[in-house]
Amino acid sequence: MxxxxxxxxxxxxxxxxxxxxxxxxxxxxxxxxxxxxxxxxxxxxxxxxxxxxxNQAARALVTNRSRTIGVLSGDTAHYGPTTSVHAIEVAARQSGYRVMITNTASDYDSIRSGLDFLRVQAVEAIVIIAPQVRVFDAIADIGLTIPFVTLDSTRRDTSHSMSVDQFAGGRLATRHLIDLGHREIEHIAGPRDWIEADARMRGFLHEINEAELNTRPPILGDWTADFGYHAGREMLRHPDFSAVFCANDQMALGLIHALHEGGMRVPQDVSVVGFDDIPDAAYFWPPLTTVRQDFAEIGRRSLAIILDELRGSTGASHEQIAPELVVRGSTAPA
Amino acid sequence: MxxxxxxxxxxxxxxxxxxxxxxxxxxxxxxxxxxxxxxxxxxxxxxxxxxxxxNQAARALVTNRSRTIGVLSGDTAHYGPTTSVHAIEVAARQSGYRVMITNTASDYDSIRSGLDFLRVQAVEAIVIIAPQVRVFDAIADIGLTIPFVTLDSTRRDTSHSMSVDQFAGGRLATRHLIDLGHREIEHIAGPRDWIEADARMRGFLHEINEAELNTRPPILGDWTADFGYHAGREMLRHPDFSAVFCANDQMALGLIHALHEGGMRVPQDVSVVGFDDIPDAAYFWPPLTTVRQDFAEIGRRSLAIILDELRGSTGASHEQIAPELVVRGSTAPA
DNA sequence: TGTCGTGATGTGTACGGTCACATTCTGCGG
DNA sequence: CCGCAGAATGTGACCGTACACATCACGACA
Incomplete structure (x- = not known):
């Protein structure tokens, strides 16, 4: 017995x-x-x-160290965040840390409760991938005392940030179209309160202004191919543009689909640039010209920053990775 | 002071x-x-x-309950697993559980150490999304005593499983092509030791045999659009087929791209069926006929099973969700 | 030969909760 | 007005570990 x-x-x-x-x-x-x-x-x-x-619990209890890093991620299943999270998890594990992921919607309360949740878990540091502006209010309100790093941010008022330079990316894409001779360029942007969407849009507007082109109000999208498609259908009613810069690849996909349906050829009639360079982008039809950002690298570097800080290094850091224009078949001279 | x-x-x-x-x-x-x-x-x-x-650590120490559920996921950033993990996280949080995710490569040692890692974390249960066959050996060897549920499995020797019926999905796709009158059908499968890839392939072979068609050896792929493309290039050298069933949508994307390049029209010359129904599939050109599986639902249901078991319910369960054929523009009568 | 420094090992205690059990406080019936 | 059941609350022990400090053995050195 x-x-x-x-x-x-x-x-x-x-x-x-x-x-x-x-x-x-x-x-x-x-x-x-x-x-x-x-x-x-x-x-x-x-x-x-x-x-x-x-026993980890006992150990955590006495050392007051959980060896766990929290990740606050947007409530999305997008390619970018997903890839970064994955890279973070792998890197953390290699350094003997665990990763506790929590997703959040984009409203203030969700973000706040996500942070609260992680705090209760006694995570030692937090990586914030929720690229919404409200996240900063929540951080301030909650009085986060542990190290944290934000991704996709161009703000300088947090101690650490790590991001691809979205503004530069927006400029890159737009400049490419301008260089090809396009004068009437549309922009399908991301949702209003997404930091990165905003930066890309600012990059777009910057180049448009610099080239003294006609400024068309950007269309605010939601990152989905679905939206790109419907935006395209709408745009076909007044086809007075020769190029479109989409804030991500999925929307570009949807847009191109709508253009095809409407009898417009890409890139002969309209040039399209995407953003992200998801693995599929090279196999769209036509292959998509886009701006590559290395999500995995962002994840790894952000974790490195956090680990540095946990080891006692001080001082703020605001790393930015330069994005890269990948020219494929969806753009052509005007 | x-x-x-x-x-x-x-x-x-x-x-x-x-x-x-x-x-x-x-x-x-x-x-x-x-x-x-x-x-x-x-x-x-x-x-x-x-x-x-x-303090969670103190609580866990004395109650011997971590309120944490482990997720062992394949070392991929594929749409499917990602979506399921996300759903699991959300559902777990709502039930007052945390989720600890660990990724693993597909070799035995990685899987083993992933399980070890989770065990050390004292997770109360494990959801296994690593859809490789070796995972079962690792489970057996490690003598997993806590409840676990496997996804993407058709095996009956584990206590719980939860999956979309991949075999049925493979049959659905193949039957669709046969019904359209295709006789020479290729299959680009997934990697060898992936359970779901195998099941889809068996579904394919089953229908081919039943219809007494010429059995062509499936091509083993790696899920990427890149592979689909190169497979397509290769296949163009002997274009003696009129339809292709791809084991996922990405490979279908790459294949279609190669076919276009080679001057073959889809679906006029070749019909293509994918698998998964990723959100982008509807906006491929042509829109992809595919087999939909609801990854989020799988995630939620698997978590429900686990929670049931933690609450003391006993008995094995082997839920299967029926996949659904979504007919779009990439298939046409032979 | 006694003292001392140093490496190797042991003892006491705290961490922040929960559980089993003991104790005190209620209100109600006889 | 007492006794008692049951509700409300308190006390001691324990979970498994790490840290601070005490102790011990041993060789070097004066």
Whole structure:
């Protein structure tokens, strides 16, 4: 008759079997020096034998360190955030950290409760990928005391940020179209309160102004191919443009589809530029000219920043990665 | 001169200020009955005042419950798993659980260490989205004692599984092509050891055999548009087929691109069917006929299964969701 | 040979909760 | 007005670990 529930072996069980004190076992676990090699070896052996696993909860309780990093991500399943999160998880695991992900909608309350949630988890640091402006209000209100880094931000008032220079990306795309000789350029932007959408739009407007072209009010979209399609249908009613800069690749896909349906050829009649360079973009028809940003790299670098800070490095940092224009078949001279 | 580090308030601080014992505070926290409403109210107020947050580590230590669910996901950033994970996270949070995600490569050691990692985290249950066959060996070897559910599996030897019926999906796609009168049908499958890839392939072969058509050996792909493209280039050298069933939408995208390049029209010359129905599929050119599976629903249902089990329900369950054929423009009569 | 420094190991305690059990406070029937 | 059941609340122990400090053994050195 066995006991209902076998308790997992704890540090004292190990100590007893190894004939040492629990403290010695603890030292072995934490790689402390001043342990006789023979002792260390014996303890290690018992640990293996028992399949002993240190109890993280107990450890966290006493050290006040959870070895966990929180990720606050927008409530989306977009390619970009997803890829970054993935990279963060991998990098964190390699550094002995865990990652606790929580998603949030874009309204203030959701963001706030997401941050609260992570705080309760006692995460040691937070990576914020929710690229909405309200996120900063929430951070301020909550009085976040742990290190955090924001992605997709161009703001300088937070201690750390890490991002692809969206403004530069917007300029790159627009400049490309202008260089091809286009004068009437439309912009399908992202949602209003997305930081990155705003930056891309500003990049667009900057170049338009600089070239002294006719400024057309950007169309605010929602990142989906669906929206791109319907925007395209609408635009076909007054086809007085020769190029369109879409704030992401999906919307570009939808737009091109609508243009095709409407009998307009890309790039012969209309040039289209996307943004992100999702893996599929090269296989759209025509292959999409777009602005590449390396989401995985952003994830990795942001985690590196956080780890640095946890190790005690100080000072703010505002890294920006330059985006890259990838010219394919969806753009042509006017 | 303030103290360097202000200790977060604990349950005894709350008790002192509220003029009750810490046990009473604990009762309030856990919604236990037999608390005088006035007392409860007073304690609640102090909790708010202090901004007190129960320490999860301490709680986990004594209750032996982490309120955390582990997710073991394949080392991919594919649309499907991503969407499911997202749904799981949202559903878990709503039920008061946290989610700890760990990614893994498809080799045995990675899977094994991923499971080990989650076990060390003392997660209460595990959702396994790594749809590789080796995952089952790892589970068996590790002697997983906590509840777990596997996705994308048709195996009956695990206690719980939850999946879209991939076999049926493969049949659906193939049958559709056969019904259109196609006799020479190619299949670009997924990687060898992916369970779902295998099931789709079996579905394909089943229908081919049943219709007594010429069986062509499937081409083993890697899910990427890139592969689809190169496979397409290769296939163009002997264009003796009139239809292709691709094991996912991305490969279909790449294939169609290659076919276009080679001067073959879809669907006039070749019909193409995908699998998954990613949001972009409707805006491919031509719009992709594909087999839809509801990844979010899978995520939610799998979590429901796990929560049921944690609440003490017993018995195995093997839910399967029927996939759905979505006919669009990439298929036409032979 | 006694003292001292140093490496190796052991002991006590705290971390912040929950659980089992003990104790006190109520209101009500006899 | 007492006794008692049941509600309300309090006390002690314990969960598994790390840290601070005490202790021990041993060789070097005066």
């Amino acid at each position: 066995e006991p209902e529930k076998v308790r997992a072996p704890n540090i004292r069980d190990v100590a007893r079997l190894a004939g040492v004190s629990y403290q010695t076992v603890s030292r072995v676990l934490n790689d402390s020096p001043n342990i006789r090699p023979s002792t260390r070896e014996r303890v290690r052996q018992v640990i293996d034998e028992l399949g002993y696993q240190p | 303030e103290p360097e580090k202000v200790r977060a308030p604990n349950i005894r601080d709350v008790a002192r200020l509220a003029g009750v014992s810490y046990q009473t505070v604990s009762r309030v926290l856990n919604d236990s009955p037999n608390i005088r409403p006035s007392t409860r109210e007073r304690v609640r107020q102090v909790i708010d005042e202090l901004g007190y947050q129960p």
